[in-house]
Amino acid sequence: xxxxxRAISKRFGSFVALHDVTLDIPSGExxxxxxxxxCGKTTLLRIxxxxxxxxxxxxxxxxxxxxxxxxxxxxxxxxxxxxALFRHMSVFENVAFGLRVKPRKLRPAEAEIRRRVSELLKLxxxxxxxERYPSQLSGGQRQRIxxxxxxxxxxxxxxxxxxxxxxxxxxxxELRRWxxxxxxxxxxxSVFVTHDQEEALEVADRVVVMNQxxxxxxxSPDDVYSHPASPFVYQFLGNVNVFHSRVHGAWADxxxxxxxxxxxxxxxxxxxxxxxxxxxxxxxxxxxxxVQQVHTVGPLVRVELAYASELIxxxxxxxxxxxxxxREGQQVWFRPRELxxxxxxxxxxxxxxxxx
Amino acid sequence: xxxxxxxxxxxxxxxxxxxxxxxxxxLIVVLPLTGLAIKASQLSLAEFWQTASGERALxxxxxxxxxxxxxxxxxxxxxxxxxxxxxxxxxxxxxLIDALVDLPFAxxxxxxxxTLATLYAENGWIGRYLEPLGLKxxxxxxxxxxxxxxxxxxxxxxxxQPVLEDIEPExxxxxxxxxxxxxxxxxxVLLPTxxxxxxxxxxxxxxxxxxxxxxxxxxxxNMPLISEITPLLIISKLEQYDVVGATALAxxxxxxxxxxxxxxxxxxxxTAHRDGRDGAxxxxx
Amino acid sequence: MIGGPxxxxxxxxxxxLRHLLIGTGLGFLALFLAIPLIAxxxxxxxxxxxxxxxxxxxxxxxxxxxxxxxxAISVLPMNILFGIAAAWAxxxxxxxxxxxxxxxxxxxxxxxxxxxxxxxxxxxxxxGIFGPWLAANDIKVVFALPGMIxxxxxxxxxxxxxxxxxxxxxQGREEEExxxxxxxxxxxxxxxxxxxxxxxxxxYGVILANARAMGEFGAxxxxxxxxxxxxxxxxxxVEILYNEYNAxxxxxxxxxxxxxxxxxxxxxxxxxxxxxxETRVLSESPAQERPVASASRDMGASAGSLRSNPSGxxx
Numbered sequence: 029x030x031x032x033x034r035a036i037s038k039r040f041g042s043f044v045a046l047h048d049v050t051l052d053i054p055s056g057e058x059x060x061x062x063x064x065x066x067c068g069k070t071t072l073l074r075i076x077x078x079x080x081x082x083x084x085x086x087x088x089x090x091x092x093x094x095x096x097x098x099x100x101x102x103x104x105x106x107x108x109x110x111x112a113l114f115r116h117m118s119v120f121e122n123v124a125f126g127l128r129v130k131p132r133k134l135r136p137a138e139a140e141i142r143r144r145v146s147e148l149l150k151l152x153x154x155x156x157x158x159e160r161y162p163s164q165l166s167g168g169q170r171q172r173i174x175x176x177x178x179x180x181x182x183x184x185x186x187x188x189x190x191x192x193x194x195x196x197x198x199x200x201x202e203l204r205r206w207x208x209x210x211x212x213x214x215x216x217x218s219v220f221v222t223h224d225q226e227e228a229l230e231v232a233d234r235v236v237v238m239n240q241x242x243x244x245x246x247x248s249p250d251d252v253y254s255h256p257a258s259p260f261v262y263q264f265l266g267n268v269n270v271f272h273s274r275v276h277g278a279w280a281d282x283x284x285x286x287x288x289x290x291x292x293x294x295x296x297x298x299x300x301x302x303x304x305x306x307x308x309x310x311x312x313x314x315x316x317x318x319v320q321q322v323h324t325v326g327p328l329v330r331v332e333l334a335y336a337s338e339l340i341x342x343x344x345x346x347x348x349x350x351x352x353x354x355r356e357g358q359q360v361w362f363r364p365r366e367l368x369x370x371x372x373x374x375x376x377x378x379x380x381x382x383x384x
Numbered sequence: 385x386x387x388x389x390x391x392x393x394x395x396x397x398x399x400x401x402x403x404x405x406x407x408x409x410x411l412i413v414v415l416p417l418t419g420l421a422i423k424a425s426q427l428s429l430a431e432f433w434q435t436a437s438g439e440r441a442l443x444x445x446x447x448x449x450x451x452x453x454x455x456x457x458x459x460x461x462x463x464x465x466x467x468x469x470x471x472x473x474x475x476x477x478x479x480l481i482d483a484l485v486d487l488p489f490a491x492x493x494x495x496x497x498x499t500l501a502t503l504y505a506e507n508g509w510i511g512r513y514l515e516p517l518g519l520k521x522x523x524x525x526x527x528x529x530x531x532x533x534x535x536x537x538x539x540x541x542x543x544x545q546p547v548l549e550d551i552e553p554e555x556x557x558x559x560x561x562x563x564x565x566x567x568x569x570x571x572x573v574l575l576p577t578x579x580x581x582x583x584x585x586x587x588x589x590x591x592x593x594x595x596x597x598x599x600x601x602x603x604x605x606n607m608p609l610i611s612e613i614t615p616l617l618i619i620s621k622l623e624q625y626d627v628v629g630a631t632a633l634a635x636x637x638x639x640x641x642x643x644x645x646x647x648x649x650x651x652x653x654x655t656a657h658r659d660g661r662d663g664a665x666x667x668x669x
Numbered sequence: 670m671i672g673g674p675x676x677x678x679x680x681x682x683x684x685x686l687r688h689l690l691i692g693t694g695l696g697f698l699a700l701f702l703a704i705p706l707i708a709x710x711x712x713x714x715x716x717x718x719x720x721x722x723x724x725x726x727x728x729x730x731x732x733x734x735x736x737x738x739x740x741a742i743s744v745l746p747m748n749i750l751f752g753i754a755a756a757w758a759x760x761x762x763x764x765x766x767x768x769x770x771x772x773x774x775x776x777x778x779x780x781x782x783x784x785x786x787x788x789x790x791x792x793x794x795x796x797g798i799f800g801p802w803l804a805a806n807d808i809k810v811v812f813a814l815p816g817m818i819x820x821x822x823x824x825x826x827x828x829x830x831x832x833x834x835x836x837x838x839x840q841g842r843e844e845e846e847x848x849x850x851x852x853x854x855x856x857x858x859x860x861x862x863x864x865x866x867x868x869x870x871x872x873y874g875v876i877l878a879n880a881r882a883m884g885e886f887g888a889x890x891x892x893x894x895x896x897x898x899x900x901x902x903x904x905x906x907v908e909i910l911y912n913e914y915n916a917x918x919x920x921x922x923x924x925x926x927x928x929x930x931x932x933x934x935x936x937x938x939x940x941x942x943x944x945x946x947e948t949r950v951l952s953e954s955p956a957q958e959r960p961v962a963s964a965s966r967d968m969g970a971s972a973g974s975l976r977s978n979p980s981g982x983x984x
Contacts, residue, residue: 112843492884595781598886
């Protein structure tokens with residue numbers, strides 16, 4: 029089922045949680061709401077679920093007005109960040125809850141409930157835990173039970189709030205892949221909230237990058253990473269070197285075509301560390317710098333170059349680093365393969381050199 | 385992710401629950417107390433003053449507060465020791481003793497009163513050993529202190545226990561590693577940490593003692609000007625059909641209750657505020 | 670070091686001080702708690718079981734016991750309803766004046782029982798605010814059962830709410846939100862999620878409220894009128910017998926109340942233990958994480974790894 033979000037705004041006191049957010053979630057897609065803490069992503073998810081009501085704007089489910097439909101009637105499966113499993117019920121009863129509270133006329137027979145629950149427990153690969161209590165489960169198991177519980181009522185939409193946030197790295201990676209596979213099998217429209225860019229890029233069909241209550245960019249994972257629409261997205265997704273035109277005149281020269289329409293002192297170039305080429309000889313458009321440090325980090329080699337008063341971060345493949353044979357203190361020339369120039373007011377960026 | 389406070393609209397029953405709570409509280413607690421205030425306001429100032437500052441009344445305040453302060457102080461000292469040994473040391477029967485600390489909450493005050501009076505009487509289990517020392521407890525102001533110490537005993541222990549449990553051993557180890565002696569660690573590190581809880585416990589104990597009636601009247605002897613507590617004076621005014629006098633004294637008592645309640649709230653706010661600020665310092669990135 | 674048990678703490682007190690502190694603390698508790706508790710029963714049985722039982726089957730004692738039970742049974746349901754309602758409003762919602770409400774709930778703890786009794790005397794008594802009206806309609810509140818029930822309601826008002834508010838705040842509202850999003854109605858949510866989650870805290874509050882309701886002396890004394898066989902509760906009965914120098918009778922009745930206190934302490938400790946276990950299970954980090962694949966591939970191995978979990982004392 030598709031979800032349309034139309035000009036939603038929400039404040040909490042003087043804090044603007046969402047400002048005029050418009051978003052389409054096509055049927056069957058797995059969408060990530062990505063952004064830093066306090067950007068409004070969880071509030072948006074709760075509004076979609078009907079746990080919060082917007083100050084203005086509309087929500088449409090499959091084209092139908094749903095803004096004021098109670099959470100109970102939305103047929104939304106919600107997986108809470110801390111799972112919110114019913115602590116006094118067994119795993120089985122947790123999953124069966126949604127079926128047991130249906131009005132008598134719609135409630136499946138006991139045998140049918142048992143069948144459905146054990147089917148779901150098999151789906152999340154935890155049927156052997158049916159009689160356990162939530163406190164006896166690991167974090168990853170709780171997460172999957174919370175998912176099974178949400179799926180039991182056959183929701184039209186699945187909403188997950190920081191689904192992997194409380195898990196350790198290894199379990200998180202497993203669960204991520206597993207959620208992706210599950211989604212591919214069930215094809216239920218799903219939205220999940222995360223502050224982890226890697227998670228969003230790896231799992232989602234589409235990524236919605238949010239910041240300070242606004243949508244910064246919507247696109248495929250490749251889109252948002254390779255073609256960020258704003259400085260924020262550039263800095264939030266991966267490492268980036270930031271060059272301000274006034275400080276780094278030469279860089280603005282390189283990006284001149286892009287910077288033409290921008291005020292001269294606001295043009296700022298963004299370059300990913302792996303989009304920088306290092307050479308031993310001067311090349312057209314290349315700038316001279318000194319090698320400061322060379323670190324091998326897993327499959328990559330990270331080079332810090334000193335250029336004027338700034339540090340520039342470059343990432344090379346091991347092969348490339350080997351063929352360059354960089355030494356600390358050596359003079360080299362570097363040039364960007366790919367960069368974007370945005371107009372950023374002087375006060376907008378605090379760091380001048382290599383960004384986060 | 386820390387989210388700014390939600391104004392919750394999803395959960396049902398707010399109006400019903402708040403309505404029930406307010407109606408109950410208003411009918412049972414607030415309106416009756418307001419009734420007392422109204423009655424008191426109908427007294428002329430002279431009438432009020434005459435009773436509230438009469439010789440017998442002043443003596444009763446002295447006895448009530450003197451004994452209550454003494455009992456609360458005794459409980460601060462021994463309560464700290466009891467809380468300390470219950471949290472820090474292990475010894476046989478600890479859980480039983482821990483449970484026993486709440487006895488004054490569970491034992492009706494009248495029972496405590498007659499029992500203490502019997503124990504501390506001249507021929508009682510304890511009184512007979514104090515008698516040769518020239519120490520009379522039952523039917524003297526000292527007896528009031530004993531009764532009040534009993535009824536307010538759990539307050540200091542129970543407010544201190546969780547605070548002592550929360551102190552991380554690292555803090556003391558750090559103090560020791562910086563060269564502090566055990567005594568210095570206690571005075572400079574532990575005592576400041578538990579001070580708000582100790583004061584809260586003291587105030588709670590005081591608040592309970594000041595209003596106490598049942599356990600005191602049996603052991604106090606109830607001699608006007610010497611061992612008569614204010615609640616008893618209220619009762620005796622009532623028995624003489626002196627409603628005006630009783631109302632005046634009750635108003636004074638009620639005002640004191642409010643002050644002590646506010647003091648407890650302020651102390652708890654102080655504790656929470658202090659801890660909150662410490663917590664925020666480490667919690668925020 | 671080798672051979673002797675290692676010290677529990679690097680900076681523990683010296684042995685003599687530890688013993689001194691334990692000795693002082695236990696001595697204090699023995700003097701003020703243990704000896705009085707033993708004395709109640711010992712005094713009650715001073716003249717043997719025969720006299721003891723005789724004192725208890727006395728019609729006045731019987732009627733006092735009955736009245737005490739009636740008051741407790743009338744007060745507790747109101748108290749439970751109020752406690753749950755107040756805790757639901759305070760722990761689940763934000764509203765202006767919330768702190769004031771919390772303070773008001775505490776108020777009955779601070780007011781002297783004698784003042785409480787007097788307050789209701791001033792309202793419902795012969796010269797009270799509603800006195801003439803009540804007299805005209807021949808309704809007896811003061812010096813009768815209704816007055817005793819009302820003052821007990823005042824005295825016990827905070828107990829259940831005080832237990833539930835922090836408990837519900839600690840539990841958070843997510844489980845209830847989950848229940849609603851799964852289609853539960855408000856009542857279903859309350860009955861199936863809220864109530865089971867707070868049941869131990871509720872029981873705890875009820876135990877304390879019950880002990881106070883049955884044992885209240887000062888406030889009930891003011892409004893009771895002390896009519897033997899009619900408006901005497903057990904604590905008032907104790908007072909009357911004691912003042913008549915009937916020590917055996919007084920302590921026999923007192924021993925019933927002391928027994929109630931002991932049962933209260935046992936029940937309270939059991940419930941406390943239960944609550945602590947539940948909150949500990951919740952707060953401790955989840956069991957050993959295991960990747961999804963291995964969990965489904967090999968049940969036996971997974972069960973093994975659960976058993977080897979150090980925090981493995983589950984119900």
